[in-house]
Amino acid sequence: MSAVSPTSLDAALAALTADTVVLAGGTDLMVEFRTGRTRAENVVDIWRVDELRGIAAEGDGLRLGALTTCAELVRDPLVRERAAILAEAADEVGAEQIKNRATLGGNLGTASPAADLNPVLVALDARVELVSTQGKRELEADAFLRGYRETARRPDELIGAVLIPPPRKRRSAFRKVGTRRAQAISKVVVAATVELEGGVVRSVRAAAGSVAPRTVRLRGLEALVGQQPSADAIAAAVRAVDVTPIDDVRSTAAYRELVLRRVLVTMLGRLCAADE
Amino acid sequence: MTRVVGTRLRRPEGPDKVTGRAMYVADDVPVGCWWGKAIRSPVAHGELLGFELDPAFDFSQVVLVRAADIPGVNVVDLIVDDQPILASDAIEHWGQPLLLVAAADQATLDAAVRAIDVRVRESEPLLDMEAAEVVFKEIVIDKGDVDAALASAPHVLRRTYHTDSQEQMYIEPQGAIAWPEAADGTVLVRGSLQCPYYVQRALARALDIEPARARVVQAATGGGFGGKEEYPSVVACHAALLARAAGQPVAVIYDRHEDLAVTPKRHPARVRHATGYDDDGRLLAMDVDVLLDGGAFTTLSPVVLSRAAIHAAGAYRCDAVRIRGRVVKTNHVPYGAFRGFGAPQVCFAVERQMDAIARERDLHPATLRKRNALRLGDTTATSGRLEESVGSEEVLAKILERTGFEDHPWCQPRPAAGRKRRGAGFSFFFHGAGFTGAGEVHLKAKVDVRLAADGRCEVHSASTEFGQGTVTMFTAIAAEALETGPDDVLVVEPDTGAVPDSGPTVASRTCMVVGGCLARACRELRARIDAHGGQGAEGSFRERARAFLAAGGDGRVEVTYASPPGLVWDDERYEGDAYPAYGWAADYVEVEVDLDTFEVSMERFVSAVDVGKAIQPQLVEGQIEGGSLQALGFAHIEVVGTKDGRFLQDRMATCIIPTTLDAPPMEVLLVEEPFSHGPYGAKGVGELPMDGGAPAVASAIEDALGISIDRVPATPERLAAAWLAAHPEEAL
Amino acid sequence: MSEHEFEVNGVRRTVSADPLRRLLDVLREDLALTGTKEGCGEGECGACTVMIDGEAVNSCLVPVCQVQGARVTTVEGAGLESVQEAFLEEGGAQCGICTPGLIVMTRAWLDTCEREGRVPDEAEARRALAGNLCRCTGYGKVIASALAAAAEGGER
Ligand SMILES: Cc1cc2nc3c(=O)[nH]c(=O)nc-3n(C[C@H](O)[C@H](O)[C@H](O)COP(=O)(O)OP(=O)(O)OC[C@H]3O[C@@H](n4cnc5c(N)ncnc54)[C@H](O)[C@@H]3O)c2cc1C
Ligand code: FES
Numbered sequence A: 001m002s003a004v005s006p007t008s009l010d011a012a013l014a015a016l017t018a019d020t021v022v023l024a025g026g027t028d029l030m031v032e033f034r035t036g037r038t039r040a041e042n043v044v045d046i047w048r049v050d051e052l053r054g055i056a057a058e059g060d061g062l063r064l065g066a067l068t069t070c071a072e073l074v075r076d077p078l079v080r081e082r083a084a085i086l087a088e089a090a091d092e093v094g095a096e097q098i099k100n101r102a103t104l105g106g107n108l109g110t111a112s113p114a115a116d117l118n119p120v121l122v123a124l125d126a127r128v129e130l131v132s133t134q135g136k137r138e139l140e141a142d143a144f145l146r147g148y149r150e151t152a153r154r155p156d157e158l159i160g161a162v163l164i165p166p167p168r169k170r171r172s173a174f175r176k177v178g179t180r181r182a183q184a185i186s187k188v189v190v191a192a193t194v195e196l197e198g199g200v201v202r203s204v205r206a207a208a209g210s211v212a213p214r215t216v217r218l219r220g221l222e223a224l225v226g227q228q229p230s231a232d233a234i235a236a237a238v239r240a241v242d243v244t245p246i247d248d249v250r251s252t253a254a255y256r257e258l259v260l261r262r263v264l265v266t267m268l269g270r271l272c273a274a275d276e
Numbered sequence B: 001m002t003r004v005v006g007t008r009l010r011r012p013e014g015p016d017k018v019t020g021r022a023m024y025v026a027d028d029v030p031v032g033c034w035w036g037k038a039i040r041s042p043v044a045h046g047e048l049l050g051f052e053l054d055p056a057f058d059f060s061q062v063v064l065v066r067a068a069d070i071p072g073v074n075v076v077d078l079i080v081d082d083q084p085i086l087a088s089d090a091i092e093h094w095g096q097p098l099l100l101v102a103a104a105d106q107a108t109l110d111a112a113v114r115a116i117d118v119r120v121r122e123s124e125p126l127l128d129m130e131a132a133e134v135v136f137k138e139i140v141i142d143k144g145d146v147d148a149a150l151a152s153a154p155h156v157l158r159r160t161y162h163t164d165s166q167e168q169m170y171i172e173p174q175g176a177i178a179w180p181e182a183a184d185g186t187v188l189v190r191g192s193l194q195c196p197y198y199v200q201r202a203l204a205r206a207l208d209i210e211p212a213r214a215r216v217v218q219a220a221t222g223g224g225f226g227g228k229e230e231y232p233s234v235v236a237c238h239a240a241l242l243a244r245a246a247g248q249p250v251a252v253i254y255d256r257h258e259d260l261a262v263t264p265k266r267h268p269a270r271v272r273h274a275t276g277y278d279d280d281g282r283l284l285a286m287d288v289d290v291l292l293d294g295g296a297f298t299t300l301s302p303v304v305l306s307r308a309a310i311h312a313a314g315a316y317r318c319d320a321v322r323i324r325g326r327v328v329k330t331n332h333v334p335y336g337a338f339r340g341f342g343a344p345q346v347c348f349a350v351e352r353q354m355d356a357i358a359r360e361r362d363l364h365p366a367t368l369r370k371r372n373a374l375r376l377g378d379t380t381a382t383s384g385r386l387e388e389s390v391g392s393e394e395v396l397a398k399i400l401e402r403t404g405f406e407d408h409p410w411c412q413p414r415p416a417a418g419r420k421r422r423g424a425g426f427s428f429f430f431h432g433a434g435f436t437g438a439g440e441v442h443l444k445a446k447v448d449v450r451l452a453a454d455g456r457c458e459v460h461s462a463s464t465e466f467g468q469g470t471v472t473m474f475t476a477i478a479a480e481a482l483e484t485g486p487d488d489v490l491v492v493e494p495d496t497g498a499v500p501d502s503g504p505t506v507a508s509r510t511c512m513v514v515g516g517c518l519a520r521a522c523r524e525l526r527a528r529i530d531a532h533g534g535q536g537a538e539g540s541f542r543e544r545a546r547a548f549l550a551a552g553g554d555g556r557v558e559v560t561y562a563s564p565p566g567l568v569w570d571d572e573r574y575e576g577d578a579y580p581a582y583g584w585a586a587d588y589v590e591v592e593v594d595l596d597t598f599e600v601s602m603e604r605f606v607s608a609v610d611v612g613k614a615i616q617p618q619l620v621e622g623q624i625e626g627g628s629l630q631a632l633g634f635a636h637i638e639v640v641g642t643k644d645g646r647f648l649q650d651r652m653a654t655c656i657i658p659t660t661l662d663a664p665p666m667e668v669l670l671v672e673e674p675f676s677h678g679p680y681g682a683k684g685v686g687e688l689p690m691d692g693g694a695p696a697v698a699s700a701i702e703d704a705l706g707i708s709i710d711r712v713p714a715t716p717e718r719l720a721a722a723w724l725a726a727h728p729e730e731a732l
Numbered sequence C: 001m002s003e004h005e006f007e008v009n010g011v012r013r014t015v016s017a018d019p020l021r022r023l024l025d026v027l028r029e030d031l032a033l034t035g036t037k038e039g040c041g042e043g044e045c046g047a048c049t050v051m052i053d054g055e056a057v058n059s060c061l062v063p064v065c066q067v068q069g070a071r072v073t074t075v076e077g078a079g080l081e082s083v084q085e086a087f088l089e090e091g092g093a094q095c096g097i098c099t100p101g102l103i104v105m106t107r108a109w110l111d112t113c114e115r116e117g118r119v120p121d122e123a124e125a126r127r128a129l130a131g132n133l134c135r136c137t138g139y140g141k142v143i144a145s146a147l148a149a150a151a152e153g154g155e156r
């Protein structure tokens, strides 16, 4: 076991090597060290890199430091106003003790298919800012979350921040279906945003977790754009969603697929209801 | 009028618990203690060929114990001698202990474990209990002519029910520390356990020493629920064998993963019912077939089956009853004791059957229960007559009045409201207190009380505290019987070197049986003190007690349990008074089911329970609430699956139990129908609340969704499948 | 091995340990503070709950390198008396293994309520304590204890 705990971003970036393990709140990694999934070698602990903290307005959008914890997302008024479903999702992560440590960057970094924040980031069209000694680059959350526990991060990069675009007139919704009411890993998790104009869908962005090897953007739903969101149109779009869930120790493929579709129908129906 | 019984005492051990001073086994590891671990079978069935030791590791730093090194008998002492402490050739289940290792520190131990390779020849495991051939135990109960009654009944309903396994999930995993033989020849084991004398017998046989030389002390114990009834004998034997080999104290403390993977859980069950009844739903014949998966070894399965069989016809009156129960051998990790002990499985089945009959006859389930409930003077399935302390009518009346369930249109079509459906359900049940049949007669439980030099009364018993409140309850009983305050009573720690064998702390027997002995002992002691100083003599209890001692009085009273007179039990025919008394209860549950996800939310829970007498109402409520939540978890979210003989949910992250947010607000309605042979009228309450929750939840879900629930846990996955079967138009 | 300096229950401590050693082990083994319990070792049960700078965390998930310079409060610490008293009175502790974690979590919750001006009620208590598994009580008396502690004005 070895670890260093730099206190500045430069020092942290300088410490990164090809096989570094970046440690943030540790709620994933400390478990992985124990089960042997990840070796506790060459660890760079970034918990005290304050430059990676902080929630700030950026234009009408948001800039969220990678070390922002779920607890901070839940309590922050700006987040509640501009990215309500992110606060909502963060509130459903683990329980209080976990929320106090679990970070946004860590959720992205693990890239678990069951992660709760990641579908929200995709649905919000969030961008991930990566930093290295070479500079910065930005990726769409969807592009960053490349595969099963696999991201587009290079070993010399840290996740620096998450950028949330302005909410405009988007309506949004989040639904987590866990094994129980708290401290639960998702069997199915869905986030969606919809923008309507004159009774017609202007944009739809939805993503789901635990129904594929990675957080998936539900592109099938995007066929709704330009249509009037009638019950039939929604049902057809939901039918067109393509996912590949599996049976595992928490649930079954059949359940996940069924529930995803039922939740989507209800969720989109509400988001598109005229009176809102 | 009682003075202490029925009031609210604070737990004497409470201050230590809330400040973190209470010493659980892992909190008190002696200096120089080694760490031990079992190397386990990687297959569910096969033959052990040997071990390969990596030459790169220096094995001189560790000790190894093989089956051949066991000085005594290589069996875990319990009912049948079929479970080896360490396998020597045949492997019967995944995770079976094969070899023991200990090292001076954890890192060396881990390294040693990695350096040992187990060689086995694998064979096909038998994992389907229906296909099992070896029967650990079969029980048949016969009352009246069932075949004739079924043939002539106007209606007969045949159905099959299933209950899956369940994990006890005490929050403190198993653990024990053993010391090598001391100069005086004693071997000391301190552990997290329910039954010190079980462990003592197991150690004595394994080490080939006199039982008195195996001293077993209970550490503070972080929950048991039956899970620390038989398994601590395994842990203790492992630790003691390693301590003997190492010449050092050795701690064997499981982490959660090991605990979940290898310790016994609730027996999975399949229960078939054929019930004959008349137009009014009166029961005419009950034919019940119970099958339990015992896993690889006998453990406590025969006793679990016994309780399952006796409770299989439910708390109902019926003149023709046949119950056939079998527990069979498979290559699963052995199943064992868990609160309820076979009753929750059969209670689920019979209560669902009653609901099914209600639906068939278009009767309200509450009406059907009232019509058939056992009452004073009735005979049970084993033909025992209920002579006293039968709270059946009162619990029914109380819960129905409180919940208004009789006015609830159960399973009647109701207008759907949004994506949520609400439902209410109900169950009625009983649970025998104490050991079955002649168990207590054979056991001859003992308690003794002694005046200490300071005049306080010390209570010596082997009854353990693991949350249920033994210490508080005994304090109350002793203080009451001595006619003094709780401060004059000291319940000593269970230590086989100092306390008599009061029997195991199981079977809802501690209060009724051991507490009863305690009350008698204290009354006798009190009488002696009074006789010495004269009744109403001056001074505090302690002063009078000291004066009594100073005058040469004998301040020690030992009492042996005597069963209530008139109890008759025929163990061959399974006939007679199965238990001296029963606890009676009814549960009511309201649920809300999400039609998109089939998640079931527990909205309200009410339980009416006849406990005879609540010695400490706050403790009784705690027991009922805690047991009931375990039952609600069993009903819908606690999943224990297996694959190739391994438990799938072998981490706390996957083996889930309810959190605060999964628990409904709970209301307990206490009924007190005193039992003349229990202390102050008390009967047992430990297990009863585990029995009724699952069928009540199933009943409520059935009410909400209109689909029948014949299996628990009724997981969202199962509900979704059942819903789709009933509503094919909603399929994808 | 490296040196880690932090405060535990008001006392400055310097511990020489592997930086990734769990705070739980440092407390229990190096500092002999065994009131903090281990129920799972993977963040699920909350038996190992302690406060770091006033925030409740699972000490089985925190490496000691992350408490450098921090204030750690365990069940052995001061300021928990009113909560402990409430758990005793309301029967919130049965087997007691989950209790230290619950006591610390309740304190952290009441402090948060006070800081954020929220009224501690049953729904809030259930949410706050959802990460502390208890298998004995069914939670009724745990919640009653937490609310009784809140009614004490939550003062320390
Ligand atoms: C009991 C429990 C309950 C949980 N419940 C939930 C839940 O409900 N929903 C949910 O989504 N998750 C849950 N999790 C998982 C976990 O809490 C989240 O994934 C959390 O967001 C991880 O954040 P962290 O800071 O703790 O990550 P860490 O464990 O520190 O790191 C996780 C990964 O991200 C990488 N990483 C972290 N930060 C950066 C960075 N800035 N730059 C580059 N790489 C980085 C790390 O290298 C590592 O690979 C739970 C975990 C536990 C133990
Ligand atoms: S031991 Fe840390 S949460 Fe269970």
Ligand code: FES
Residues within 6 Å of the ligand: B171, B222, B223, B467, C092, C093, C094, C095, C096, C097, C098, C099, C133, C134, C135, C136, C137
């Ligand atoms: S009191 Fe036993 S687990 Fe909570």
